[in-house]
Amino acid sequence: MSFKKFPVEPFKIKAVEKIKLTTPEEREELLRQVGYNVFALPAEKVFIDLLTDSGTAAMSDRQWSRMIIGDEAYSGSQSFFHFEKVIRQIFGYKHVIPAHQGRAAERLLFEALVKEGTYIANNIHFDTTRANVEIRRGVAVDLSWDEAYDPDSPELFKGNMDVNRLDNFLREKGRERVPCVMITVTNNSAGGQPVSMANIKAVSQVCRKYKVPLYFDACRFAENAYFIRQWEPGYQSKSVLEIAQEMFSYGDGATMSAKKDALVNIGGFVTLNDDSLAEELKNLLIISEGFPTYGGLAGRDLEAIAQGLMEGVDEDYLEYRVGQVNYLAQLLTDAGIPVYKPPGGHAVYVLADRFLAHLPREQYPAWALSVALYREAGIRACEIGGVMFGYRDQQTGKMVFPRLELLRLAIPRRVYTLSHLHYIAEAFACLAQKRETIKGFRIVYQAPYLRHFTAKMEEVS
């Protein structure tokens, strides 16, 4: 369809949810009340919510109809067997263990695998994944290639892992101290960039050489597979489902937050081949999440996930989905807003330290931009920068900042239309005109873990 100039929605709307724009005065007062932390805003006071693409998807009529069919038996529900069948079809692993969301799946896996002084390598750990390793006193090591941190590099597949670094790392630590390697598809902490099939294969070979199992953090596997189809030679005639199956064939298991590419509002799972580890995970599951055939979810949720996973690999949907992200990135670029390039699968990442070049890193430019965006237009976005990942070095007493200072505009799946994207771009164009007046922030309260969720901030005058 060569005349298509923009990502037309491959659906029509059957139910709508009202959204309302607050007044500038209301927003100012709300910001003050929540300590300038947009995480703490009541959602009804947000006009366009780009905080996350997680659990925010619009379900389809078919998913809603599967929810009525949900079998709510405590044990052995039909919905579990449906869920298991679909996950086995896509992932190809033997055991399927439901959990209430991604981090619960990670916690189960790491509770079994991570002991004090062991290491988990990942391309880049997502924040909850890192926290789940560290709380077990393990060490979470990021081994992505340098390109991931270069927002201007024209390379494709910037989510890749550095295979040489992985090889050196495994040689140095030895398999006893590395219970598994993980690869996050797509790489959320680096611009939502995909990982190539060639890289997955190479990582798998290195893991096999050292006999270390390879797991996927598979939240956005369908978007990753779609990029492989678009960009990687040899995959153009394969379906996204076939590509996903090939990706997973190089690993030993996966954790997944179904709140992303399974197009549901809650859910997750671990899937793996190792029989004794699966047994251990199921025992842990019973203590915290529930019986192994529901794992913290209702039968209706399992049905919605099973249906959503198949809709998530649908190519018309993915063309629109990835197209929307690309379209917004283009609108922002046209308005002179610096963004991470090329755009990834689920979000546009604004380079906040460049956009607000007058603010030092100590004044958290991406945080300042999140506040300015809400103030200007009622849009909520997520800081992925100094507040989320910065820390004070215990030895030197100095602040250490992550390499990238980003404001993530995550696009919920099937929720916003093209005109919403134009509204977002216009808001940024307005901010660009007064960027020098945007002030920085200092932290006045922080929690010991994942401080960005609850931090209280103060504007630097």
Ligand code: F0G
């Ligand atoms: N792994 C990745 C790569 C993620 O992006 C997330 C969640 C998780 C694991 C944890 O899954 O939320 O279901 O427990 N990311 C969301 C986000 C929160 O906004 O990027 P969860």
